[in-house]
Amino acid sequence: MDRTGNGMSTLSDVADLAGVSKATASRALSRPELVAVDTRERVVQAAATLDFAPSRVAQALANGKTGLIAIVVPNLTNSFFAPIIEGAQEAAEQAGYQLTIAVRTLDADADAAAIERLSHQVDGFLMTAPHAEEPVLRSVSALAPTVLVEREIDGIPSVIADAATTFGRLATELVDAGHRNIAYVGGPDGSWPDRRRTEAIRAAIGDRATLTVVGPYPPVAESGFTAAPEVIACGATATIVYASAVSLGLMLALEARGVRTPQDMVVSGDARMAKSIGTPGIPSIDVDGAELGRTAMTLLLGALAARGRRDASAASHAPLVQTRIAVPLHWS
Amino acid sequence: MDRTGNGMSTLSDVADLAGVSKATASRALSRPELVAVDTRERVVQAAATLDFAPSRVAQALANGKTGLIAIVVPNLTNSFFAPIIEGAQEAAEQAGYQLTIAVRTLDADADAAAIERLSHQVDGFLMTAPHAEEPVLRSVSALAPTVLVEREIDGIPSVIADAATTFGRLATELVDAGHRNIAYVGGPDGSWPDRRRTEAIRAAIGDRATLTVVGPYPPVAESGFTAAPEVIACGATATIVYASAVSLGLMLALEARGVRTPQDMVVSGDARMAKSIGTPGIPSIDVDGAELGRTAMTLLLGALAARGRRDASAASHAPLVQTRIAVPLHWS
DNA sequence: CGGTTGAATGTAACCGGTTGCGGAACCGGT
C-alpha cells in the first residue's frame, strides 16, 4: 500500500480526472488567478478526491529551489542553540520550508567542504557560528543567501540578541549598588558574543570597581564548579556569568563552600532559574532564543523571496539588514 | 556570480567535455563497472575540471528517493534529545543523507497532519516520541520506513537505551547498602521510559524497602527545586532521579536546606556531574544518546537500502529489529 | 568466413512538476 513512488497520485492524474491538461491543473493549483473559476473548482475537487500532494522534489527541480534551508550550529548539546533552532524551524515550517541541521564548527577544512556540498542542496544558510572566522563566514555567504545569528559582519545580514548592552547595564547597576569587586565568568574562548559582553561590562564599570575575568569556560553547569574557587579567591561580591547554564553549577558549588547566594555573592542567571530558586535579589538576563531563530529565518525567507522576484533586475541588492533584539534585565 | 540555478555545471556539460553521451557520463559516475576504463577516466576528469556535483534534486526525482530523513522530537530544549540528534545526524551524513527536524508532540491532529505532509518529502522517520500514543506511531510507520527511539512497540523496529534495567540495579544496590527509604523523582507524565524505569525500580526493591514516587516532573534543573521538599518530607535517604538534569537542581536545593549530599542523601546523577562535583559516593547512570541516535539511524538506513534492493520480491519484510543498548551504572 | 555473443555506448523515455508561446473562443465596437 505504500511502496515508495506508488500510491501517490500525480498532477497528471488530477488533470485527467478534472478533464483538463496538466498545465491547467498546475496553474489552477499554484496560480489560481490564471484559470477560470469553474475550471479551477473542478481541478481543486479532483485534487481533493485523489488527495493529491504535489511532489516537492519535482517542484524543486522545475523551479530551481529546494525548499530546504540549512542551519549551521557548532553543536546541539549547548542548550543555547535549542530554542534558536526551534524558532527557526517554526518559521520555516510556516513558509513551507524544511530545516536541516548541520553540526559544524567551521574550524576545519573538512567542515568547509561539507558546507560547500550542502550549499548545492539548500536554498540558504542560517549560520550560528560564534567561533568561526570571518573569512569562512564570508565565503559561505557567497555560496548561498545567508543570515548570521549571534554574529555581526559587515555586508552580511544578521540577527543578534543585544545581550552585551544588557550585561553592561547589569554591571552598572551592580556598581551603583555598591559592589566594588565584580567577577565575570567568561564564555568559550574566541566566542564573538563573549568578546562583546566582556567589552560592554568593562566599559560600564570603568574604574569605579575592579573586574576579574575568569575563564574561558564552556557553557555547561559543570563549569560553575570549576569557576567557584576562582570567583571566591578574587574577593568578588557579585558575579556576572556569560551563560546562565553555568550559574546553577556555580551557585551549587558556592553553597557547598559556605557562600550564600545572593547574600554573600550575587550571581546572575536567567528568569526560570531565579524563579525556581525563589530567593529574591537574583539578576537575570534572558535571551529569547526562539525569537532570534524566528527573526533570522524570516529575514532569510525574505531574502529568498526577493531574489526570486527580481532576479535579473539591475543592482539593488537586497537591503542589508542587521537586526538587534533587545534583551531584558530582571531582578527577582 | 551565484544566481541560483546558474554557475553549476550539469551532467550534460560533463558529457560534452568528455565527448560522450549523457547516459555514459551518468554511468561512469554512478556505476563505474558498466563503463570502459578509459572512458570512465575521461568522464571523471571532465567532472573534476568542471567541479561537477550531481543535483540531489534531480536524482531524487529520477529514483524516487529524496535523501532526506526526518527525526521527530517533542522539543529541542530537553537536553536529552540533543545527543540523539547529533548521533543521528552524523550517521546520516556519512551515508549522504540529510536530516531534517520536526518538532512535534504528536498529541494533536495538526501534528499528525504535518507528519503526513512531511512523509511525502522524506525517505524515512526516526521517531523520538516518549509520550505519543501507540496508534499514532503505528500510523506513522505505515507512511514510511520508521525506527522508534526510546520506545518499543510490537512490529516496529526500535532502539532503546536499556536504562530501566540499570535503574533497577541501582535500586538493588541502594537497598543492599542499607537504605530502607528510597525516593524516585519521576519523569514527565505518560512518558514510556519513565513507566519502564518506575516498574524496574519497584520490582528491584520489592518489599525490602519503602519507595516513594514523586512527580511527574519535567526534566529540567528547576524541577529539582520543586522536588526537594517532597523528597525530604518522605524521609528518604536515597533518591533516584529520572533525568540527571534534575539532579543538579535537587542537590542545590538540598544543600540550601542543610541536607548534604551524598552524606545525608544519596542522589543519582550522571558521570559528568559526579565528576565535577567531586564528592565520592554519587551513583551515575549514563545514557549514551549519541549512540542511540547513531544506531537508530543505521537501522533506518539499512531498512531503506533493503527496501530499495528487493522491492518486488515476495514477502520477506525487513527483519524486525528491536535493539537495546546497555546503560552503565557507575559510582564516583 | 558467416554467425553468435557480449561489452560499450548512444537514443530516448521518464520522474512530476512549471511555464513560454500560440491558438480558440468570445467580447464589444464600427
Next chain:
DNA sequence: ACCGGTTCCGCAACCGGTTACATTCAACCG
C-alpha cells in the same frame, strides 16, 4: 461582417538526472 483585444487553455519544452532498450563493433566459434 470584420477587427483588435481579452481570457482561458493546451502543446511541448524544460529542469537534471536515471535507465530500458537499441545499436555498434570486436572477439570468438565452428
